[in-house]
Amino acid sequence: MTTGAQADTASPRTAQRADARRNRERVLDAADAVFSQIGPTASTEEVARRAGVSIGTVFRHFPTKEALIEAVVLGRLEQLTAEARELGDAGDADTAFMAFFHRWIELSATKHQFARALAHSGTDVQEVRSAHPDVVQELHDAIAVLLARAQHAGSIRRDLTVSDLVALMVGASRAHEHIGPNSEQRAHLLSVTIDGLRPR
Structure with a gap:
């Protein structure tokens, strides 16, 4: 009492x-x-x-400032994980999958500019991720749910793995960054990428 x-x-x-x-x-x-x-x-x-x-x-x-920078990197990974988990409970599997795919691309410019700037300052984003494998694993697990649901619904090809998908999202993000502000070309490139995710 x-x-x-x-x-x-x-x-x-x-x-x-x-x-x-x-x-x-x-x-x-x-x-x-x-x-x-x-x-x-x-x-x-x-x-x-x-x-x-x-x-x-x-x-x-x-x-230290390094501890603050590391916390920002981890915060971004955790934010993506939370969004993926929320979409994992959404009704339409394909809509949820595409929403996350677009969200990843949407965040790409800031993320990669930030990553490059970190590299110049001597901080490696990959080293931060390697130091916190549980955070990265939670993100991959959340993405795996989205991917499995979309594959089960028949909207995404079944031979695609989580590692494949992450690599494709990273590549698409950098391609968007390379294109710059040309929204029409960005939309075209994104549609080509998404076409490649669909079942044959």
């Missing part, structure tokens, strides 16, 4: 934990935006300013 004194003690602690979680999320959101726009050379002071917190709050959650 919790006494009144215990409840009074627990309540402020719970509020502090909730505040800390909110501040961490604000810092991550701001860092994602800042690093996407400016690159990882952007200062942590700019991240703090965008997040509306002190620089001390940033370093309390992320002791």
Whole structure:
């Protein structure tokens, strides 16, 4: 049984934990935006300013800038995983599969610009992923559900594996980035890629 004194003690602690979680999320959101726009050379002071917190709050959650950059990379992978899982429960398997495929492409420009900028700063996205295989595995598992449902529905060829699909999405993303802002050519290229996913 919790006494009144215990409840009074627990309540402020719970509020502090909730505040800390909110501040961490604000810092991550701001860092994602800042690093996407400016690159990882952007200062942590700019991240703090965008997040509306002190620089001390940033370093309390992320002791180094490298730790902050790594958290941003992981956050993007987790975001894709959450979206894939949500679509995995959608009614129409083909619509869900295509929605995720388009979503991956939509995020491509920022992701690859960010990855290149990280490489110039000495941070390798692939090394971050290798250090957190569970996060990558969860994303692949969520994609596998989308792929299996679409294959079962007969809308995607059955010889396609998750590794094949990820490689195709990465390739299509880079092709879109190479084309630039030509929306008509982008749409044409995407339709060609999707045609290749359909059963013969």
